[in-house]
Amino acid sequence: MKHRSSSAVFSNILQIRLPLLPWLLLILSSPQADPTKAMITLQPPWVDVFQEEAVTLQCEGPRQPGDSSAQWFLNGTAIRTLTPRYYIIGAQANDSGEYRCQTELSAPSEPVQLQAHRDWLLLQVSGRVFTEGEPLTMRCHAWKNKIVHKVIFYQNGKAFKYSFQDSELTIPNTNVSHDGIYHCSAMGRYRYTSAGVSVTVQGSQPPLHVWFHVLPFLVVGILFLFGTILCLKLRKEWKRKQGRTLEIPLSSGPVKNITSYLQNYRHFGGRAEGPGAEELEERAPPKLQETELP
Numbered sequence: 001m002k003h004r005s006s007s008a009v010f011s012n013i014l015q016i017r018l019p020l021l022p023w024l025l026l027i028l029s030s031p032q033a034d035p036t037k038a039m040i041t042l043q044p045p046w047v048d049v050f051q052e053e054a055v056t057l058q059c060e061g062p063r064q065p066g067d068s069s070a071q072w073f074l075n076g077t078a079i080r081t082l083t084p085r086y087y088i089i090g091a092q093a094n095d096s097g098e099y100r101c102q103t104e105l106s107a108p109s110e111p112v113q114l115q116a117h118r119d120w121l122l123l124q125v126s127g128r129v130f131t132e133g134e135p136l137t138m139r140c141h142a143w144k145n146k147i148v149h150k151v152i153f154y155q156n157g158k159a160f161k162y163s164f165q166d167s168e169l170t171i172p173n174t175n176v177s178h179d180g181i182y183h184c185s186a187m188g189r190y191r192y193t194s195a196g197v198s199v200t201v202q203g204s205q206p207p208l209h210v211w212f213h214v215l216p217f218l219v220v221g222i223l224f225l226f227g228t229i230l231c232l233k234l235r236k237e238w239k240r241k242q243g244r245t246l247e248i249p250l251s252s253g254p255v256k257n258i259t260s261y262l263q264n265y266r267h268f269g270g271r272a273e274g275p276g277a278e279e280l281e282e283r284a285p286p287k288l289q290e291t292e293l294p
């Protein structure tokens with residue numbers, strides 16, 4: 001009786017798949033990047049500055065129309081500034097720390113580690129943690145913006161770039177080989193050497209939330225494939241069965257009657273009408289084979 005249930009299987013598959021539909025639509029309508037997180041950008045772009053230097057932090061994120069406020073956090077504590085830009089006019093040691101911001105409709109941003117230094121020479125980087133493919137910019141910067149030359153950049157103690165005048169360098173496409181501790185040295189009145197700065201470059205495996213977007217498609221795909229295979233199998237089985245019963249009516253009267261009854265019964269969409277009709281169908285072929293022999 002498997003063949004009779006093929007349409008039932010179809011509707012079963014639909015019933016399984018239908019509850020997924022709202023979920024699917026929800027996922028289709030949500031963009032891939034996390035849209036609810038605020039983001040801090042720095043102007044100038046360096047997370048390391050000398051004391052007394054200026055830096056502006058800007059908070060970008062979703063807001064209500066007409067609202068331009070932002071909440072700022074330093075080392076986890078809310079600070080009084082509520083403007084979208086946080087100005088540091090002359091950085092002091094106590095301006096160092098972990099900054100986060102949040103707009104009215106956003107989640108808190110990723111932290112930015114700002115550090116105010118006191119030294120002769122400073123290697124400035126545009127960030128401390130990168131994902132493969134992101135650009136990394138660095139600058140060999142002297143106290144009071146004094147002019148330096150014969151600049152050498154080092155990664156893990158090994159010189160990798162020399163420039164007579166240019167104290168800035170960009171790696172447009174970072175990969176994990178750019179992970180490490182960087183420093184620089186440069187000539188002013190003397191040769192100065194900066195402290196080391198640690199830069200992390202992470203591999204670009206899709207983060208977990210990407211899988212949450214992909215997984216439902218995968219599940220629906222597998223269900224669909226499974227359903228299709230099942231339907232094809234059932235159809236094949238049904239055809240095979242039908243072929244077998246059609247081969248049988250070769251012989252005498254009563255057998256013929258039974259077979260044509262079965263055929264009629266199939267013709268009516270396979271709905272068993274009389275009592276025992278199902279049993280008849282189930283047991284009919286073996287019986288027929290027995291009576292077939294003269």
Ligand SMILES: *[C@@H]1O[C@H](CO)[C@@H](O)[C@H](O)[C@H]1NC(C)=O
Binds near residue numbers: 094
């Ligand atoms: C840092 O200290 C100065 C006083 O020395 C104070 O005026 C300023 O508000 C402090 N800044 C922060 C971010 O705590």
Ligand SMILES: *[C@@H]1O[C@H](CO)[C@@H](O)[C@H](O)[C@H]1NC(C)=O
Binds near residue numbers: 094
């Ligand atoms: C924030 O924490 C850093 C150390 O992580 C510290 O140097 C800095 O002074 C702290 N800033 C404030 C305002 O507490």
Ligand SMILES: *[C@@H]1O[C@H](CO)[C@@H](O)[C@H](O)[C@H]1NC(C)=O
Binds near residue numbers: 171173175176177
């Ligand atoms: C990383 O990038 C550099 C160029 O900046 C390239 O020479 C190197 O082969 C890359 N390494 C890997 C592991 O892709």
